[in-house]
Amino acid sequence: ETGVTQTPRHLVMGMTNKKSLKCEQHLGHNAMYWYKQSAKKPLELMFVYNFKEQTENNSVPSRFSPECPNSSHLFLHLHTLQPEDSALYLCASSHAPGQEVNYGYTFGSGTRLTVV
Amino acid sequence: DQQVKQNSPSLSVQEGRISILNCDYTNSMFDYFLWYKKYPAEGPTFLISISSIKDKNEDGRFTVFLNKSAKHLSLHIVPSQPGDSAVYFCAASARGAQKLVFGQGTRLTINP
Numbered sequence: 001e002t003g004v005t006q007t008p009r010h011l012v013m014g015m016t017n018k019k020s021l022k023c024e025q026h027l028g029h030n031a032m033y034w035y036k037q038s039a040k041k042p043l044e045l046m047f048v049y050n051f052k053e054q055t056e057n058n059s060v061p062s063r064f065s066p067e068c069p070n071s072s073h074l075f076l077h078l079h080t081l082q083p084e085d086s087a088l089y090l091c092a093s094s095h096a097p098g099q100e101v102n103y104g105y106t107f108g109s110g111t112r113l114t115v116v
Numbered sequence: 117d118q119q120v121k122q123n124s125p126s127l128s129v130q131e132g133r134i135s136i137l138n139c140d141y142t143n144s145m146f147d148y149f150l151w152y153k154k155y156p157a158e159g160p161t162f163l164i165s166i167s168s169i170k171d172k173n174e175d176g177r178f179t180v181f182l183n184k185s186a187k188h189l190s191l192h193i194v195p196s197q198p199g200d201s202a203v204y205f206c207a208a209s210a211r212g213a214q215k216l217v218f219g220q221g222t223r224l225t226i227n228p
Contacts, residue, residue, distance in 0.1 A: 043205065050214070105216060109159045
């Protein structure tokens with residue numbers, strides 16, 4: 001158990017479906033992140049939340065909609081996705097800037113998403 | 117523009133020998149570097165890090181070397197063990213910046 005829990009672990013969805021990915025951490029972190037990992041590509045940062053506020057959107061299409069109701073939970077709502085959105089979606093958390101020295105993230109195990 | 121590059125997608129090493137994974141970066145503002153290890157179906161886990169004020173950091177079998185003038189870092193694993201077989205990601209951050217920038221990873225396979 002890494003301290004960051006992601007559900008579901010696997011998800012297959014059609015292009016017209018709506019689904020949500022969930023991330024939960026109990027590490028006392030106040031920053032949470034969504035990353036996308038596609039085959040043979042670097043991890044791509046999607047969104048950053050600090051103290052529940054979105055501080056970065058890395059030009060992510062609007063079919064991905066994040067939600068951060070509190071510092072421990074992060075969601076990624078998905079709708080009308082494309083097959084090329086199939087990837088491993090990783091959630092991470094860390095201490096927020098100014099809270100203390102921010103040395104790295106703790107990652108969840110990811111959700112393997114397949115869009116058919 | 118990929119700021120952190122791992123040019124070797126894969127590496128195969130004999131058990132007991134040294135594994136050397138390389139990483140290059142382009143952003144001179146980066147001052148903190150990390151290596152993450154990832155097994156299939158798991159998220160990346162932190163392995164070792166180094167600050168730009170150092171040129172070497174050692175933790176057991178793992179040593180990271182930083183060459184700031186060349187904008188290059190490397191991870192040495194010695195002796196390599198079968199359990200070290202995984203994908204290794206290099207990451208970097210700039211002073212005052214929150215964001216980690218990752219390389220594309222190197223798949224290390226340790227052969228018995």
